[in-house]
Amino acid sequence: PVELMTDLNQTLYDDLTRAELFITMFYMQFDPKTRLARFSSAGHSPPVYYQRSNRQCLLLDAEGLIIGVKRDFPYEQQEINLADGDLLLLYTDGIIEASNDLGEMFGEQRLMGLVQEHHLLPAQEIIESIIQQVRLFSGRHHFNDDVSLVVMKIVGD
DSSP states (O other): OHHHHHHHHHHHHHHHHHHTOOBOEEEEEEETTTTEEEEEEEBOOOOEEEETTTTEEEEOOOOOOOBTSOSSOOOOEEEEEOOTTOEEEEEOHHHHTOBOTTSOBOHHHHHHHHHHHHTTSOHHHHHHHHHHHHHHHHTOSSOSSOOOEEEEEOOOO
């Protein structure tokens, strides 16, 4: 993942700079046989990692600058071993930056609370419950920013 992130940044840097654009990205490689996940980030929202053994949520936050800001940046790679019952939630910032009428954002803590509360549900139901709770929190049916969610659950062999 760190090589891919570095190569993408160097390849896209000139075009992104000219267009005054940037890219955030989280990239993970997962080996289902060893259950090893290697990941790298380019300024993207850190995925939520629910550890069944500890019954807690952590954020997978590898240091990484947004793609297109600095040509040569030493991206970081981390790895974790996943176990039965563990869960990963990847999401875009439209979820945590959704705000209510008071200007309060939904935030990572609420998101992690939902993952802890609903981790036993099927992946699609977890996604639906998060979207429903963000809509209830914001008081809006439509989101102001892009919203993408991916749930990965580790089960059996």
